[in-house]
Amino acid sequence: MRVSKRFPLAVHCLLFVAVLSPTQRVTSTLVAESTGSNPVTVRNLFLKLSESGLLTASAGKNGGVHLARQPQNITLWDIYRAVELGNAEKIFSMYEGSDGCPVGRNFYQVLHPHMVSAARAMENDMAHVTLDSLMTELKAMIVNSPDPKGRKHPVQANA
Numbered sequence: 720m721r722v723s724k725r726f727p728l729a730v731h732c733l734l735f736v737a738v739l740s741p742t743q744r745v746t747s748t749l750v751a752e753s754t755g756s757n758p759v760t761v762r763n764l765f766l767k768l769s770e771s772g773l774l775t776a777s778a779g780k781n782g783g784v785h786l787a788r789q790p791q792n793i794t795l796w797d798i799y800r801a802v803e804l805g806n807a808e809k810i811f812s813m814y815e816g817s818d819g820c821p822v823g824r825n826f827y828q829v830l831h832p833h834m835v836s837a838a839r840a841m842e843n844d845m846a847h848v849t850l851d852s853l854m855t856e857l858k859a860m861i862v863n864s865p866d867p868k869g870r871k872h873p874v875q876a877n878a
Contacts, residue, residue, distance in 0.1 A: 725802040728754055729764050730853070733773065733798060737790050737854055744783040764802060771801035790851035796842055798850075 731754050736745050747765060751758040765784055768774040775787045786793065817823035 723803065725764065725767075726799050728756060728760070729768060729798050729802045730795065732761060732764055733768065733786070733793065733850055734853055734857055736774065736784055737786055737850055738857070740783070740785045744781065745785075746783055767802050768798075771797070773797060773801055786850075790854055791849050793850040795845035795848045795853075799845055 732750050735750050735753050739745050739749075747758040747761040750756075751761045754761065765774055765776055769776055769784075769787070772787050773793055774784050776782070776784045814827070816826035
């Protein structure tokens with residue numbers, strides 16, 4: 720299956736932006752601290768998310784990123800398409816098999832429809848999960864699991 724770390728990282732970035740951006744300036748450096756990633760990696764994701772109409776970015780001293788749509792209008796499938804493959808049928812890698820063998824000759828035709836069905840199910844499920852619903856789950860977890868060392872993070876203030 721072709722799901723790289725870009726997808727969960729992009730979801731993390733968008734959740735972070737959704738929780739913080741209404742009250743605080745969100746930068747790639749701040750998001751990189753939360754994700755444990757390099758700020759350049761985060762900026763590259765921001766670019767893909769901006770090109771897909773999920774984020775808006777402004778440069779300069781007071782710049783930062785904001786959601787381009789309301790969280791209830793951004794689905795996991797939107798995020799997946801922005802940073803991974805755009806077509807559900809290409810989630811699974813397939814090969815054609817070998818003409819020299821009856822199994823190889825027919826393997827693709829036997830397996831491919833089932834892989835397409837699985838990919839469509841994944842697409843359908845992801846299309847029903849919104850950033851808003853993830854935010855609700857996340858905020859409940861933040862409230863119910865304080866930092867063991869008593870540290871306060873800006874996200875906790877917005878939860």
